[in-house]
Amino acid sequence: MPLIESLKGRMTLAVASLLLLFLGLVLAAVLSSFNSTLDKAAREQLAANANAMLAAAAREENGHLIMPETLTDNRFNTPGEKLRGYIYDENGRLVWQSISTMGEGIPYVPDFNLEKRVTFNIMELEGEEFLIYEIDVPVGQDSLGYSFVTVVPAQRYFDIISVFENHLLLWMGVVSLVILATFWLALWWSLKPFRRVIQQIREIESGSREQLDGYFPSEVRCLTGSINTLLLSEKTQRERYRTTMDDLAHSLKTPLVVLQSVGNTLGIQDGPDRQSMPELRQSMMEQINRMNQIIGYHLHRAVTGRKGLMRQAVQVSPLVHDLCRTLDKVYRDKQVSVQVNLDAACLFHGDENDLLEILGNLLENAFKFCQQRVRIGGYVQPVDNNGRESGNLVLVIEDDGAGLANDQREQVLQRGVRADCLSPGQGIGLAVVLDLVESYDGKLVINTSTMGGALFRLILP
Template identity: 60%
Template sequence: MQLIRSLKGRVTTAVAIVLTLTFSLVLISVLSSFNDTVEQAAREQMASNANTMLAAAAKEENGALVMPDTLADRRFNTPGESTLRGYIFDATGKLIWQSISTDNKPIAYTPNFDLEQRVTLSILELEGKSFLAYEVDALLNRHSPGYSFVTIVPAKRYLDIINVFINNLYISISLISILILGFFWLALWWTLKPFRQVSRQLNEIESGQRSYLEGSFPSEVQRLTDSINTLLHSEQKQREKYRTTMDDLTHSLKTPLVVLQSFSNTLKIQSETPDKGVILDLCSNLNTQINKMNQIIGYHLHKSITGQHGLTRQIISVQPIIEDLRDTLNKVYLEKQVSMRIELDPSCLFHGDEGDFLEMMGNLLENAFKFCEREVLLTGFIQAENRKQASELILIIEDDGPGIAADERDLVFQRGARADCQKPGQGIGLAIVRDLVEGYQGSITIETSDLGGARIVISLPC
């Protein structure tokens, strides 16, 4: 079972089956052809012997066949000669003549006597040995009742020829099969060499001895190695990105931590001579710094997850996620009493990571709730211009807020840039959304809504 699980084992099994079937057919065909050839040679040889008896049986007297004392072939005339025996039967199957070589011994043979077929060749078992019996049925003249001229020769010679040929054929096919399998194993070893090289280099990558797959590979393998190198490069960049993010996070938190330390010292002093106003001011500043730290941590966490996407993608239903976000935002902005309409086609599905989609829609809907007056509209549908073009998921978020000016629409996609500084926020939401959308080979645009506010359109491939 382990052999079949390997590529080499599968190919070897397939070749062995093909060779077995091929050589079986060849063996059957060659043996059939050889048997026909040997039989034809035997017929020709024995036909010559039968013609000797036919030539001697030249006349009939008073309806009886007249045969000479001896025949031209001396083997017929030698008593006890086992290499050639002759018999003549009449039309009724009665033995009427036999050669001297038969020693007048009876023969258990029944002639076929068929003037249409005329000639038959069969194998007899006599005295524990195999013989070839050749029968010629003929009429000596128009008034002749007809006779069966039968010659018998030992079959050993012909059977030996067939057996030797079969043995040689089996040996030849076996040797050829071994040679073919040997050459095949060499060819397979050479063919699978790139895969062994890839496997060895992957082991070295796992052990830290190399970073990428290197070398010249066949075109069929090159695509695989390129994909693996792309994933390795992406993973390395991601590690570097995490490292950089942690460094940036550490650096960004240094100032707030120094401020918090200063506040701590001040509180220690105030514990001796409390001043309520100072303490309240310190608490407010502490909350400000804590919120700032939360924003910084959130920013760097988001930064660490925006990047290359994996090869495996999920199929996410859009409707439930939008409804959950709506319910959550309604609680956050309860005082605004926002009315959000959802007009989604049931076929709307997102192909990707659920966390990415939640991050995109969460940022967009939170901005819509934050900047709207009372109304938010989300529309979604699947768009495909033609059969050759891949379908796209189109999502449109609109609000009745102040909107975004045309000259600021590119600016708001930059990290830290904000169009409205009156509202709380750090200005990274739309930048995160754009990074995620572009990571999925999609697009995002900002327009003016018929509701009066911003109209954000995102297109994501399905």
């Protein structure tokens, strides 16, 4: 599993890595070029200083080099000046030093070599680093030549390098941020069509849109077209499947109606075995009703709760009131008192027929087994402690009847229980409800109502 799942994160990491590598190479190349240029400039400056001493060394008398009291470069003539000058003979003996040295020597051994002529290096003196430039030239005829050495502190050049590096890093950082910001804006603009697709898919799932529409780039257009084709195919297939199942239900129920009619006929016919006819009729009618329940149960499982991408946003309150009005007519003799308390925000995201099946079964059980009162409540789960809204729909249906014992609750909610094995009166309907609720990744919980009867709590995403 990748550590970074989003395309934006992956592309940002890739560009940042390439940018880091590229800027690192550029930084190394620029610093190397700058150091080479600065080194060359330092050599040329020190060479010019050495040439000032070389120009003053006009002649040699009796094996001694004759130097003027002052040089043209006044820094050599100022005591304590950072620029110092030294002259060594071919044997490495100090024969002259500038006034700026204040008579102090340095532990330097010249590398007298007339073929090489020039030597440049760094030397530490008294805890401070100095640049030393040596040029070896023949002067006069009594000696092989002399080494003209100029010494300047290296700190000035190090400061120049440090300032340049700091400025270079600063501007590299600014350029990097500008490049990343530009890339981020370009990436945000490029991925905008995908965000539109995601938003429209969410609207399709919530039931506020039926298909993807609008203008999309050519790279995304193929994807949106395929999704629309899939949506249309799913909708058509669901309708065809539901129609086929309805036709199958009618086809199966017609022979059962005929059998029921035959059973009724047998119940009123006279004959030598008339005494056994009621028992035969009762047995046959029980089996016919059992077959009706089994067929209805499995057909409901086949045609309901089939989740897809397209979902409706169904208002719960109107359906509850319609069902209550219908059940009031069916159970008018009981004079059931119904209390409905549903929030306006109660929406079911799914097929309206599924919600009708769930509420119809639960409300019918409530009306059937209550004494006189039924209470219906519903709300959307509020924000939790982490500040996130769950958004689950919670519906509570309770009555003042005898309720369900604990062993009956476990049996009703047990997965895989066959429809014909459930307890009478609460079997087929609750099995259908349980299948539907689980098909929407919901929960069905049975408790005891404060009114003394059963309490059914539905939790639907």
